[in-house]
Amino acid sequence: MRERPLVADLVKDTFVPKMFRVRQKFPRPRIDPADIPDIIRSLLSEEKFASRVKPGMRIAITAGSRGVANVALTTKCIADFVKSRGAHPFIVPAMGSHGGATAEGQREILAGYGIVEEYVGCPIISSMEVKKIGVNDEGGDVYIDKNAAEADGIILGCRVKPHTAFRGPYESGLMKMMAIGLGKQYGAEVCHAEGFKNMAKNVPLFGRCILKNAPILFGVPTIENAFDETCKIVAVAAEDIDAVEPELLKEAFSYMPRILVDSCDVLIVDQIGKNFSGDGMDPNITGTFCTPYATGGIDAQRVAVLDLSPETHGNGIGLGYSSATTKRVFDQLDLASMYPNAITCTVLGGVRIPIVMESDKETIQVCIKSCNEIDKSNPRVVRIPNSLHLEHIMLSESYLEEAKNNPQMEIESELEYLPFDEDGNLW
Template sequence: MRDRQLVADLVSDIALPKMFKVKQIFPRPRIDPEEIPGIIRQLLSQEKFADKVQPGMRIAITAGSRGIANVALTTKCIADFVKYRGALPFIVPAMGSHGGATAEGQKAVLESYGITEEAMGCPILSSMEVKKIGVNEEGMDVFIDKYAAEADGIILGCRIKPHTAFRGPYESGIMKMMAIGLGKQHGAEVCHEAGFKNMAKYVPMFGKAIIKNAPILFAVPTIENAFDETCKIVAVSAEEIAEKEPPLLQEAFANMPRILVDECDVLVVDQIGKNFSGDGMDPNITGTFCTPYATGGIKAQRVCVLDLSPETHGNGIGLGYSSATTKRVFEKLDLASMYPNAITCTVLGGVRIPIIMESDREAIQVCVRTCNEIDKKHARIVRIPNSLHIEHIMLSEAYYEEAKKNPDLVIESEPEYLPFGPDGNLW
């Protein structure tokens, strides 16, 4: 108790500024979920796609571990089309080492998104077993999910989005779904072993080898807007993936949200979790990149994490890129769910434990206290609920005049002190 009080005393004189609410204005192209079945049916009814699905064929449909908008609906629409063509669909989890790197864990991830056998109307065949299908251009063995490898055809369901650790023509999308998703634990380890420095090389190299040696029919990728809503669905034949994915990635970049101030002293993130980003908090928003091979997001001298989302079930990956957190977060951490992903991708920074403070107030205070060369009486603080939903955020009073002049920021409240309870936690 005495030691804790000593730490608290070191930050107790740090006065936190008043904060005000703002609404960030982003473009919002959007597809109504009710329109999705018709869009997918129309896309796949084109001769170049429909002719690839013949009666009696066993067709594997991939589904990943990311929280993709309308993922259960889009997956079911693909399965329905396969059945309409007289073929036999089944779903395979394509998520590398995620789900605890077990068949049961990966099936459970899909079920948490509503992708169940009952809802999809077809089997889910989950296994960590892989099968060699060939070699890539450097002579490295290429493996993919056993069930997918033995199917008559594979349809890739996925989302195209900027990656959180590297930059290249192919990031999170079709190529990665093949190279790492379908590659299971083995594919994830092989691609990550060379580090993120080489990921922009290995993802398409393995992806192209899979297109050449596995029965890939086509892909049905989606793009999301700044509000985590489906804004585009396309169909891409196997032979067109290499050419068409890079422009789609640029569309995904253009639709991403961002914090509409470029820099701050302290970024406060109310919650992190795997349901918001594979990295707990998306560094494309928060600037908390795990490697030097990707850049973007807000430039913050300190990052403060206040809590974990219930949906992340103690997986606090990404916490290591914060400067301070709360005792509440520390007590929720499930290290067994955090470590496998970090070990597989060979980047351990995200599972480190930052400085732990007793309360929300102390965690924010220690971040302000340890900033260098700032005006601590008028600290520039940005507070976001999480990295996925940033339409409504809070800014400290130092931003008030700047916000009034920004046509993309709508001020929603006057500056007020944050409402801390007697325990120092935010109400």
């Protein structure tokens, strides 16, 4: 590869500024995981919910593909309650086209989160087969997981959270778990067919049809705080989902973390992955939205992605919204796991491959060098570990006075240059 030395030479003199570490302060309401079994047992013991689970019933419990806090524990607790009522629970992966749109791939995703039969104490039935359960108010056919459709009841386990590609009263949560999660590859594709411009309409359109025609009993959604910790668990009866979920979404928005500076020249993201966000890096944090139908996050002129998380198993979706990445990331990419999700949701930008540089240093340097109308001698650089864990981040020297005057920031280190090794990689 004769071009590589030339490319490296183009950026080798680009200045990378000194950085300092800060702790960002966010409200932290939190449920101790040790209390979760008692909380779920208490919620579901209310007559409104307990009366719906009758002896002998086969009940499907949904589990999604997101890195939800305590997801294995909450799923187990729901299954334990079902068994305590004399019914027979089983887990269904409810994740649309994720896991390479295969039954085994979806089972593997659940296993990665600790949702295995030995732990949850009931079968996991993973299949991509779907069954038509009705027609929505616009005349469209609605399909869901066949095993769930044929169960005596369905309990929705999920998290309520702002979506990464659209805005509406129902984003990531109960309605979407039904409309897209339970829809598997086929249902997800149908729901996405009109694009994210219409997703705020289609999620409740399909969700309401499922509520009407499938044996949904209730949901047990969670909300997380800014530290990726469970801070609220509720039980919502099927007939109340339509009215209750929008209020839960507003509460989830209030707990979202953020980068406490509004803009930067270069945002460095140490890792992206499906365990951090369905988009690899949550655009509600990074500003790297895949559609014009949602906004927010930091305003960054360039984004550098340095690595993939081990948990994402090579799925580098979201990488396409970065400006440059490392050869290390490129070598890990599993295109077979990336493409089905992108094709299904009809947004291809996230699986494009940006500029690939040999090292962390070169990746950062090419981002700084290619910025327009900035102070190259004092660039504004922000470094985050990922888009989910934002308590401790790094800022460049240009932010020092701003950080000193921000009561939500605590400076934790002196100014220092990033510690690159002899190969130009951070250690």
